[in-house]
Amino acid sequence: MIVLGIESSCDETAAAVVRDGRQVCSSVVASQVAVHHPYGGVVPELASRKHIEAIVPVVDQAIGEAGVDAGAIDGVAVTQGPGLIGSLLVGFSFAKGFAYGHRIPWIGVDHLEAHINSVFLEADPPSFPFVALLVSGGHTSIYHVTSHRDFHPMGQTRDDAAGEAYDKVAKMLGLGYPGGGVIDRLAAQGDPTRIAFTRPFLDRKQFDFSFSGIKSAVMRHLQLHPDPGPEDQAHIAAGFQAAVVEVLTEKIIHAAKAKDCAHLAVVGGVAANQGLRRAITRDAGAAGIQVHIPAIDLCGDNAAMVAVVGYHRLAAGEHSGMDDDVYSRIKFRPA
Structure with missing residues (x-):
């Protein structure tokens, strides 16, 4: 299963293509450090605007680097929360539209769950x-x-x-x-x-x-x-x-x-x-x-880890609906 992962919870716009929850075919991260550096921290409004500018080029680059056609993608996984609402909405809305346009399932993923699953992208998990x-x-x-x-x-x-x-x-x-x-x-x-x-x-x-x-x-x-x-x-x-x-x-x-x-x-x-x-x-x-x-590039916010969770949830038959929404605070309450 080929999953497109999308991450936009804070100040990185990221997209990745992952095969079977293990093989990273591509991983692209557009950082906003230069934008927020003068302010000494992330400015939510600026972060949201930068996500809007970056989301399409980043996804296009990830799909291109993966060497797959957009039609070959089996599902989409996107960060649903926690994070900055404005930032989350950019990636979440794009994922909904992409999945709808390609008639494929999609799933909202918890950011913390994705980080924990990032170790499964290493050779020796x-x-x-x-x-x-x-x-x-x-x-x-x-x-x-x-x-x-x-x-x-x-x-x-x-x-x-x-x-x-x-x-x-x-x-x-x-x-x-x-x-x-x-x-x-x-x-x-x-x-x-x-x-x-x-x-x-x-x-x-x-x-x-x-x-x-x-x-x-x-x-x-x-x-x-x-x-x-x-x-x-x-x-x-x-x-x-x-x-x-x-x-x-x-x-x-x-x-x-x-x-x-x-x-x-x-x-x-x-x-x-x-x-x-x-x-x-x-x-x-x-x-x-x-x-x-994880490797250094998988420690920070990235979309490959989101795709890992998406793979396991989509393979289990789960999917999100068009009326689902993002959330800002920790909603992840493990069993």
């Missing part, structure tokens, strides 16, 4: 059951995954997501937006022991997260030590990243042990963080747990 750490700009959660469709929540952030904390700390340091990559690179140049921040919510008996406190701690440090030079910035970034990475690593490994899982996955935009990838791979390996992390 995890065996069920496994635990998954979904960590991004809007979400930080742990799930016990028992099938492509069954996800049992174990913990989530009680306030800010890890990715949001990265962006806010980068903004405090004057490093611009987005902050994840620049903090990761800067942290590699600093000494994480020079400025030690408290590890937020490190209690191993539960799996919830909290990252608002560490943002406040960085702010207080900068109030006491204003205008840090490049070397001090590197130490602050290193101390901040060490604290966040330790919490994420400890909790997902403890979750795997609690569920007696031999496999764990790390997905979402923050899964591209090199410090996090190294720490989890090292510590989980020492505990005898196999780690699965």
Whole structure:
């Protein structure tokens, strides 16, 4: 089955063609970083307008790069939520029209479910059951995954997501937006022991997260030590990243042990963080747990992961109707 995936939940317009839920025939992502960079974050109205401009060229490019005719596509999968309503509506409406025009089934997909399924696009996907750490700009959660469709929540952030904390700390340091990559690179140049921040919510008996406190701690440090030079910035970034990475690593490994899982996955935009990838791979390996992390281009928002979910749902006979709508907040409530 050939599925066209479409993603437009935030500030990336993406389309992909995936065969049988495993083979990525093409994956195209149009980023809006340059548009939102001057504002220090995503501006919803600008994001929506850019999606309108990009959706047709991006889909055309994805189909062209896949080397298939549009008539050979068996179904369409599109992100339904959560996300920015205006952005979601662009991709969702296009998917409805494409499916209607080609007389093929289509399915709305939850963004979080898609991220968790992104590991199945790798050559060596995890065996069920496994635990998954979904960590991004809007979400930080742990799930016990028992099938492509069954996800049992174990913990989530009680306030800010890890990715949001990265962006806010980068903004405090004057490093611009987005902050994840620049903090990761800067942290590699600093000494994480020079400025030690408290590890937020490190209690191993539960799996919830909290990252608002560490943002406040960085702010207080900068109030006491204003205008840090490049070397001090590197130490602050290193101390901040060490604290966040330790919490994420400890909790997902403890979750795997609690569920007696031999496999764990790390997905979402923050899964591209090199410090996090190294720490989890090292510590989980020492505990005898196999780690699965998607390739960098599959960590951020992309349409290939949407097509994976679409394949499994369409193959099971599910489909969406023309009266279905998008949703902005987490609606994904795994069984």
